[in-house]
Amino acid sequence: MRSVNPESLNDPVKGLSNTALGLCGESGEVADMVKKHLHQGHELDKEHLAKELGDVTWYLALGATIIGYELEDILQMNIDKLRKRYPDGFDSQKSQHREKGDE
Structure with a gap:
């Protein structure tokens, strides 16, 4: 959690908002990559997709921390x-x- 904005850890409302919006944003990036691959003929860049999935996981970890759980x-x-x-x-x-x- 050293890379999170401290406001997200100090204010649960901001933390949950950051979690939910971050998950939506990063999941949207994953969805867009899959859409482009399946419906627009783009090559699937697995390394890029893995990085985006990592971003999704980071927000999951943030959410877990905010509610007092380990991921x-x-x-x-x-x-x-x-x-x-x-x-x-x-x-x-x-x-x-x-x-x-x-x-």
């Missing part, structure tokens, strides 16, 4: 959730018809 813990929570949802691997029926409380 690794959030990632494990997601793995645990998906293992419970899809114990035998992805299932489109389970995806379409989730149990109550499965977020």
Whole structure:
């Protein structure tokens, strides 16, 4: 977090705003690269895409820090959730018809 604007760490509202807007912006850059590759004939620059995914991850880490979590813990929570949802691997029926409380 040494590269974050200290205001984002000192003011949770600014931190969450920075997180959400940063994720939108960087995810948009990822989406634009994929769109151009799939629909406009551009070569996919995997190294550039990897860097943009790194930017997305940086904002995820910021958001985790703002809410008092370690990014690794959030990632494990997601793995645990998906293992419970899809114990035998992805299932489109389970995806379409989730149990109550499965977020």
